[in-house]
Amino acid sequence: MTSPTVNFHESATTVSAEAGETILEVAQRAGVPIVSYCGGQGTCKQCKVIIREGSVQPKNPASWREETTEDGRGIRVLACQSLVTEDITVEVPLGALGVDPTVRDVDVLTGELVDLSEFSPSTPLARQFALRLSPPTHDDTLTDLDRIVQSLLAEDEQLAPLTTQLGLLQQLPAALRDNSFEVAVAITDTGVANEIRSVRPIGAADSSLGLAIDVGTSTVVAQLVDLTTGQSLGASIRRNGQIAYGEDVISRIVWTQQRDDGLARMRESIRDTLDDILTHLYAQQGIDPQQVIAASVAANTTMTSFLLGIDATTVRRTPHTPAASVLPVLTAQEVGLSTHSQAGVFCHPAVSGFVGGDITAGILATRMHRSEGLCLLVDVGTNGEIVIGNRDWLMCASCSAGPAFEGVGIEAAMAATAGAITSMHYDPKADVIKYETVNDQPPRGLCGTGLVEMIASLAETEVIDRTGTINSDFPSERVRQIGYEAEFVLLWPDESGTGEVICIRQHDLENLLRSKAAVLAGITVLLGNLGFEATDVETMYLAGTFGSSLDVEKAVAIGLLPDVPRERVRVVGNSALAGAYLTLMSSKARDEANQIVSSLTYLDLSGDAGFMDEFIASDFIPHTDLSRFPSINK
């Protein structure tokens, strides 16, 4: 008996199914990215696919649901609940395609977060020296290694102690003699020593590049930096391919636990994503991967664990303790980065399973650990991470916001690329949506800021009530019922750039509200635990890709952010990436990054009695208690 096959129509991939496999499992094995936030539990309903040919068996007949498609030529089912028992052809609708594999360019970081003046002198994680050594003679019998060490110390005696590894020693005699003793020597600062990591033709010293990398749960960014000047050359972004294995870190950890090679495959996935980004970046900048001799990575604890092949199971279980906080400086070979194999890799330390290197990097970049006044750092990503404190103390918390504002799982959402709605307003009298799009292109969906403005506008116009429920009596054709669910049509087919209707469904709104409620509740509880209110905050840093493009006024209006005076709000962009840039360039920054961990206390919201109450109270627009939002209330 031959195995049944699954033909994934759009990706022209046909794969044999193993006994008992679901469509989702086959897809994951084949690298076809299907959204699965719940990790295949059948609860998130995101993995809806269309069976075009053949039929499937229910994994769990009691909860089985299937529906015929509008065109009548297919059956819509959940991929995770459909056992493959015969040859089938499957269509994965765009909405269920979890990972957009497109690598896009983004602007490199600028501004005070990446100002190196406070972290001088420049002491990059790795440096190269062009050494013109004299060959050994009868009167100069220094060993190969000592010849290099003495020459390096003559350049800068601060480089001591200098160490090396066996691999380099094995290559050393040939490396020196093949290059007539004129060599480029790369050293990496391991924290306890400078390790000589490569010896190669002297021309290699002409260019020493590094990478600042932000591995987010949903998106991954890499920025290419000239280590000699500190100048950023370019940056690229891509969706994290691991989204195919779960929306958030918990479902991904569960996924790795369910199969022997789970961790290895999760690791492979992030390596593939990084490979894509680096390949793009290198091609665009016209550089050779061998020029890259250092990388600094800011990522949350789970992403760091997956990247390094460290079991993250403990992150999931209370008390969410990761394997390590401060990590050793590694080699690119160990990590699996497409750079020079011996490039030094610094990973920002985590404080707990849910406050990772991305946050400690963000603290470093905002310098809140040096501030006199009370600071609040909010990074709304897939997790909402919050830090308050000053130069004397720091406290942090994390809340599972989910990636709704990052657009994941919202059918009408898209990245902030051409055609994305960044700003919108509904005029109920004219029944017209006014909007702006990226590059003024025909509208194709809403990016994060568009989603916030959409909620603000629909709430203001009472299309939705304060619980986010669509008013089914609202006098507009835009409000309609599809199956069990109400939806609000933003754009009719003839208005949209896609030629299809673009609408917000009731469950999209619920997702978005839960997301914002988690963030607001986290901030409130963290401040409250220390006896503070929002108005005590001297500076609120709004970090993250989403935060950086946000209209603060609207974010406060819907109750995503607390009602702090607007002049105290600083939108700082990708502070994790900025932190990675700083640690890439300065040993002082690396020391501070590692020290921040000691002064940072983690508050586990899941163990906080008040959090759930506050979360429920925050699942309103903007909050059940309007007195907390005086500026909105006015």
Place this chain on the structure above:
Amino acid sequence: MTSPTVNFHESATTVSAEAGETILEVAQRAGVPIVSYCGGQGTCKQCKVIIREGSVQPKNPASWREETTEDGRGIRVLACQSLVTEDITVEVPLGALGVDPTVRDVDVLTGELVDLSEFSPSTPLARQFALRLSPPTHDDTLTDLDRIVQSLLAEDEQLAPLTTQLGLLQQLPAALRDNSFEVAVAITDTGVANEIRSVRPIGAADSSLGLAIDVGTSTVVAQLVDLTTGQSLGASIRRNGQIAYGEDVISRIVWTQQRDDGLARMRESIRDTLDDILTHLYAQQGIDPQQVIAASVAANTTMTSFLLGIDATTVRRTPHTPAASVLPVLTAQEVGLSTHSQAGVFCHPAVSGFVGGDITAGILATRMHRSEGLCLLVDVGTNGEIVIGNRDWLMCASCSAGPAFEGVGIEAAMAATAGAITSMHYDPKADVIKYETVNDQPPRGLCGTGLVEMIASLAETEVIDRTGTINSDFPSERVRQIGYEAEFVLLWPDESGTGEVICIRQHDLENLLRSKAAVLAGITVLLGNLGFEATDVETMYLAGTFGSSLDVEKAVAIGLLPDVPRERVRVVGNSALAGAYLTLMSSKARDEANQIVSSLTYLDLSGDAGFMDEFIASDFIPHTDLSRFPSINK
């Protein structure tokens, strides 16, 4: 056409020959150890084998020599000069068998060389701690690594900084949880930090063992040490299997250069030798290799390079500069030692290609680097190595003594095992040899000391003249001519324990004299260059296996050692192994071992104008200038 085969009769090995291969090359590939001091150049004449079936083609017809064996049933040829072109059966006579694979027990080191009191406190290269950690809780969210680090620092705050590697982090979460947080943690002192190298069940901390290893060109010794108490548990010795690839370091380096996998095979050979020794040692002591968490290796520069897979070509070429002097602390896995894979491995540093870690270890063990008076350290191994100096300065030289006194290539020689002649005297009047043997067993050959006494006695009785030439007119049947060569019969078949004649051939005597001349000339030149004479030496340390069993009086009599007052001579045994023991047990010793390199100057005798003259003058018994040997002259 099928390849011709070589059947090595005694080892029951049949191997296909590749095109153009000699018998020696086939033997080396097959692991059949045949003595080849010249590395296959056809000059040392040591690789004589007997063709029993079939015939061979001369590699170089002009210099071809073959002789029929006594029994008339074979042809004696040089294995390195015989091309294999048809199936042959080869007998390798015992004299040509290079490597005795027997592992023997030796006494563990005792005495002042291994006295740790001057190197206290005890800080072994690796240590294990039994940690009973509390599991993380809601109120104690330390990471796994920090939990271990803090616990270790509580045991001893001097352990900071503590580092680790990715491999350990990957294992850490399971290692802690599988063992209910009660674990044995092993750390290795890398010189710049203490590296956490293993975390395993707590019972492992009950026993922490280490190895002191001396890799000599001819013999390899390993001593098992309890790292907690410093007590030595046992020691074993074996011939270095690399002898099959050349007698001395130069011919072995040449051998590695002649084939792509030369270095890899040389590395494999020493690993095999060490494996044999360790397997024996472990079985004898009833221990598990996993108990061994550290090793300290003292070896000459070439042996260290081969062990670590570092090209030693530069050692051969002037100015004989090795790849490195002080080496990083490695892992057993990198080195290929059969211990715990993450055991720390310290290799004693070399000063030059010809003054290696064995000598710096010897200096450490004799403490001559701390002495006020002038010291002379002489280690007669395959190379004769000489150091003079005191606490202010040290100077060293090396001379190619060859392994004659170690018995290699001397047909009548053997290791100092049962039946070996340790002491002998020829009575010409009675025409009788008087001797003592190890364990009073019937005589089977001469060990190193026996060889020295044999020369002294034959010279005294004028069987040989001062040039070492056998007096063919000597009135005894013991002096006879075999083929082109004179020989002196020590034991007739009915006197020997082997039932065969035991004799010294003219070329044996020449080898031994050249050996002793190299050592004496080296000492004389080194002393002379600094304006000293033998009588200025306050303490002469006689090191090495050979040196330790030597009758100093006889060694001076034949001019192997200079004529220094006997009470100043200290026979110290295997000082290299003693140094390895010290560095295994003490960080102070490791620091001093690495510092010795800085104060030690190397004199290249091959570049010294006077050395060749002195060598020629020393190729006499005891020397051409008898006034240098007043105590003998009397």
